[in-house]
Amino acid sequence: MLAFILKRLAQSVLVMAVVSAISFSLFNFVGDPVNNMVGQDATREQRVQIRIDLGLDDPILVQYTRFMGNALQGDFGLSYRIKRPVDELIFERLPATIELVFVSAIIALVVGISLGVYTGIRRNSWISRTVLSTSLVGVSLPTFIIGIALIYLFAVILRWLPSSGRGGVVDLGWWKTSFLTVDGWRAIILPAITLSLFQLTLILRLVRAEMMEVMRTDYIKFARARGLAERSINFVHALRNTLVPVITIIGLNIGGLIAFSVITETVFQWPGTGLMFIQAVDFVDVPIMAAYLVFVALLFVIINLVVDILYFVVDPRIRLGD
Amino acid sequence: MRTKSLLGVSLAALMAASPALAENVLRWTSQGDALTMDPHSQNEGPTIAMNGQIYESLVTRDAALVLQPELAESWEAAADGWTFNLRKGVKFHDGSDFTAEDVVFSFARANHEASDYKEQAKNVVSVEVIDDHTVKLLTSGPNPILPNQLTSIFMIDKTWSEANNVVAPQDFKAKEETFAVRNANGTGPYKLVSRAPDELTVLEAHGGWWGKGQFPGNIDKIEYRPITNAATRVAALLSGEVDFVLDPPLQDLKRIEGADGLKVTTVAQIRSIFLGMDQGVDELRTSNIKGKNPFKDLRVRKAINLAIDKKAIQRVVMEGLSFPTGMITPPGVLGNTPENDPSYGFDVDQAKALMAEAGYGDGFSVRLDCPNNRYNNDEKICQAAVAMLAKIGVNVSLDAIPKAQHFPKIQKRETDFYMLGWGVPTLDSHYVFSYLLDGDGSWNATGYNNPIVDAVTSAIVTEIDIPKRTAMMDAAWTQVKADMPYVPIHHQVLAWGIADGFEIPIAADDAVRPRFIVKN
Numbered sequence: 001m002l003a004f005i006l007k008r009l010a011q012s013v014l015v016m017a018v019v020s021a022i023s024f025s026l027f028n029f030v031g032d033p034v035n036n037m038v039g040q041d042a043t044r045e046q047r048v049q050i051r052i053d054l055g056l057d058d059p060i061l062v063q064y065t066r067f068m069g070n071a072l073q074g075d076f077g078l079s080y081r082i083k084r085p086v087d088e089l090i091f092e093r094l095p096a097t098i099e100l101v102f103v104s105a106i107i108a109l110v111v112g113i114s115l116g117v118y119t120g121i122r123r124n125s126w127i128s129r130t131v132l133s134t135s136l137v138g139v140s141l142p143t144f145i146i147g148i149a150l151i152y153l154f155a156v157i158l159r160w161l162p163s164s165g166r167g168g169v170v171d172l173g174w175w176k177t178s179f180l181t182v183d184g185w186r187a188i189i190l191p192a193i194t195l196s197l198f199q200l201t202l203i204l205r206l207v208r209a210e211m212m213e214v215m216r217t218d219y220i221k222f223a224r225a226r227g228l229a230e231r232s233i234n235f236v237h238a239l240r241n242t243l244v245p246v247i248t249i250i251g252l253n254i255g256g257l258i259a260f261s262v263i264t265e266t267v268f269q270w271p272g273t274g275l276m277f278i279q280a281v282d283f284v285d286v287p288i289m290a291a292y293l294v295f296v297a298l299l300f301v302i303i304n305l306v307v308d309i310l311y312f313v314v315d316p317r318i319r320l321g322d
Numbered sequence: 323m324r325t326k327s328l329l330g331v332s333l334a335a336l337m338a339a340s341p342a343l344a345e346n347v348l349r350w351t352s353q354g355d356a357l358t359m360d361p362h363s364q365n366e367g368p369t370i371a372m373n374g375q376i377y378e379s380l381v382t383r384d385a386a387l388v389l390q391p392e393l394a395e396s397w398e399a400a401a402d403g404w405t406f407n408l409r410k411g412v413k414f415h416d417g418s419d420f421t422a423e424d425v426v427f428s429f430a431r432a433n434h435e436a437s438d439y440k441e442q443a444k445n446v447v448s449v450e451v452i453d454d455h456t457v458k459l460l461t462s463g464p465n466p467i468l469p470n471q472l473t474s475i476f477m478i479d480k481t482w483s484e485a486n487n488v489v490a491p492q493d494f495k496a497k498e499e500t501f502a503v504r505n506a507n508g509t510g511p512y513k514l515v516s517r518a519p520d521e522l523t524v525l526e527a528h529g530g531w532w533g534k535g536q537f538p539g540n541i542d543k544i545e546y547r548p549i550t551n552a553a554t555r556v557a558a559l560l561s562g563e564v565d566f567v568l569d570p571p572l573q574d575l576k577r578i579e580g581a582d583g584l585k586v587t588t589v590a591q592i593r594s595i596f597l598g599m600d601q602g603v604d605e606l607r608t609s610n611i612k613g614k615n616p617f618k619d620l621r622v623r624k625a626i627n628l629a630i631d632k633k634a635i636q637r638v639v640m641e642g643l644s645f646p647t648g649m650i651t652p653p654g655v656l657g658n659t660p661e662n663d664p665s666y667g668f669d670v671d672q673a674k675a676l677m678a679e680a681g682y683g684d685g686f687s688v689r690l691d692c693p694n695n696r697y698n699n700d701e702k703i704c705q706a707a708v709a710m711l712a713k714i715g716v717n718v719s720l721d722a723i724p725k726a727q728h729f730p731k732i733q734k735r736e737t738d739f740y741m742l743g744w745g746v747p748t749l750d751s752h753y754v755f756s757y758l759l760d761g762d763g764s765w766n767a768t769g770y771n772n773p774i775v776d777a778v779t780s781a782i783v784t785e786i787d788i789p790k791r792t793a794m795m796d797a798a799w800t801q802v803k804a805d806m807p808y809v810p811i812h813h814q815v816l817a818w819g820i821a822d823g824f825e826i827p828i829a830a831d832d833a834v835r836p837r838f839i840v841k842n
Binding site: 029030031032033034035036037038039040041042043044047078081082083084085144148151152155156159162163164165166266267268269271275276278279282283284 | 357358363364365366438439441442492498499500503504518519520521522547548549550551553554557558560561562563695724725726727729730733744745753757764765
């Protein structure tokens with residue numbers, strides 16, 4: 001067990017190093033930050049000087065080594081754009097992203113599973129058909145179009161919900177939360193729905209397929225023969241057996257939600273890490289881009305590590321194969 | 323139906339409940355947030371817009387862009403500098419007095435190595451204190467336009483800066499953020515109440531402001547929330563969540579005008595859009611013509627100018643919101659004249675004849691470098707130009723990329739043919755000559771180098787006889803018009819989306835001037 005975890009950890013470190021190296025080498029193609037850092041009337045000499053001061057003309061390997069060296073000491077540098085420490089900026093924005101991801105994961109789970117069960121059982125009802133064809137919209141339309149459509153419907157035409165921003169945030173000192181005010185909840189609804197749609201569709205279709213599979217198995221037939229209530233068959237015996245793959249998918253998709261949040265946050269001006277990343281790309285704010293990508297890589301690595309360890313615990317066959 | 327309207331009413335009540343009734347609040351948005359509260363750290367649009375409400379300079383401009391006294395009440399020129407009589411009784415937001423010492427300090431700070439305003443501030447070599455409320459800004463020679471160069475050099479409190487260890491602006495090399503990045507202490511009409519970057523910045527009227535009662539504005543509180551996405555920004559205006567959008571996209575203007583309770587105001591912007599052709603190199607980097615440079619030939623440059631139909635670009639690409647031109651600087655800037663402003667016209671036959679005469683009857687190929695996220699419809703303008711140039715045999719391949727990659731090509735002189743836009747904060751042609759037309763100009767990637775124009779560029783720096791100076795500029799512009807180093811396209815038009823209850827005077831420099839904003 002311990003050997004397995006250690007081996008996994010070593011692999012994770014390697015993955016982190018590779019991811020950060022690849023992302024760092026991509027920064028060369030994003031553009032030149034100096035142009036955004038000085039006004040149009042700066043002289044060419046001043047621009048050259050800044051490039052030298054920032055070490056932007058060094059070979060990419062030297063820049064990368066310098067970045068990793070500082071990062072290992074906990075120093076991610078100052079943002080070129082906002083001139084504040086990058087780690088501080090990321091931790092300041094993280095609560096917004098985490099709350100958004102949390103709410104949309106709940107929406108995706110609750111709605112996705114309920115609709116999945118329903119459409120799995122009542123396969124041919126018109127409601128099921130409607131749900132299934134509507135759910136295609138969730139996977140086929142890009143997030144920003146769904147977001148804009150929701151904004152126009154609920155903010156511009158109906159005027160029920162705010163179009164953007166986080167609204168009504170309560171500062172707990174270490175965490176800024178939207179959950180304690182009505183305005184905060186009103187503001188999170190649209191972005192959370194937008195972000196959840198893709199995952200919701202995925203879960204819905206997965207649960208439906210699993211449900212249909214399970215309903216055909218012998219033990220459901222026996223349960224029916226024993227005269228158990230339909231309700232208890234559907235929700236206790238059948239649903240439980242469909243949840244194993246669903247949980248796996250969700251575990252892997254939490255990272256996906258955070259990655260997708262870049263677009264949702266931009267459309268809704270949600271002040272999280274995704275919005276900050278987009279603005280950093282626009283400005284060529286290398287310190288923020290580098291730290292954010294390392295952070296996301298870390299997140300994926302941790303999630304995968306946890307999933308692997310869980311498999312190890314749950315499934316003895318992996319232990320044997322090891 | 324009834325429950326729906328009840329719900330609507332209660333939700334509306336919920337939204338309206340927060341601001342106090344007696345207060346006049348202006349809620350507005352634009353694309354970007356200020357990068358810092360430090361007034362000398364970033365020479366960038368949204369940052370100046372935000373800091374200009376909190377900090378003030380010696381002289382300023384009103385919405386018609388006429389110079390107006392701000393922290394100086396009057397000024398006069400001498401051969402070695404300008405004397406400014408400072409306004410008396412001015413207080414910073416923390417209550418301390420504004421005096422000559424603060425002017426000395428602010429210019430030293432703006433001239434600091436880490437300042438982004440040193441190109442403007444360097445005109446002031448040193449500041450001589452005559453008394454507490456009189457200073458003389460010494461220049462290295464006669465400077466006829468010094469007040470024009472001072473409008474965005476903000477005054478900051480010496481004692482406050484020293485107490486908070488922000489004597490110098492934030493340095494790129496530094497490891498720590500400075501106090502001035504998130505705190506502000508100016509003399510302006512509004513003071514900073516709270517700030518959450520990229521979310522919401524709240525400003526409140528400064529009770530001790532010197533200009534109280536002298537200006538029509540009646541706004542007590544300003545809430546600024548940047549919205550990056552253009553469609554969301556417009557939605558916030560349409561839904562009544564904001565009262566004013568500084569930068570609605572051109573294609574949404576009709577929708578805003580058509581909405582109840584909203585209006586659009588427009589004005590010609592101080593920004594011209596044009597294409598540059600590199601005539602300096604011996605062989606173009608991206609052309610099929612080897613061993614010579616077609617752009618060196620005036621006839622080719624003229625043919626390209628004649629082949630691009632600026633009026634069609636105005637009509638089709640810009641939805642009418644542009645002013646076709648033959649100059650690379652707009653009306654409102656000293657030097658733009660009705661004689662030189664008209665465009666070169668559109669004449670494909672003549673253009674073809676010129677190409678044939680120059681020996682390029684079969685045309686040539688070249689790459690056009692263009693930004694896709696900087697100017698109004700920048701990429702579409704370039705696409706239109708590509709189609710138009712094809713008709714005279716110039717086979718243009720378009721490379722439209724983000725500004726962060728586009729501008730370095732101009733800076734590093736790696737482009738044959740490129741789009742650029744230029745605004746003129748000083749409203750004086752010298753700013754255009756020295757950057758775009760002087761042989762050594764830092765943004766002049768055309769290789770254009772005309773001794774007549776260079777001589778005027780340096781002469782107008784010190785010429786204080788204004789009519790004579792204007793005549794010199796005029797002669798230089800006429801020369802440029804004949805030499806055609808650029809292909810002028812148009813001057814941009816600004817459009818603001820405003821809720822009906824507000825009177826917000828639009829200005830060609832795209833700056834918001836809250837002291838003139840009235841809520842009815």
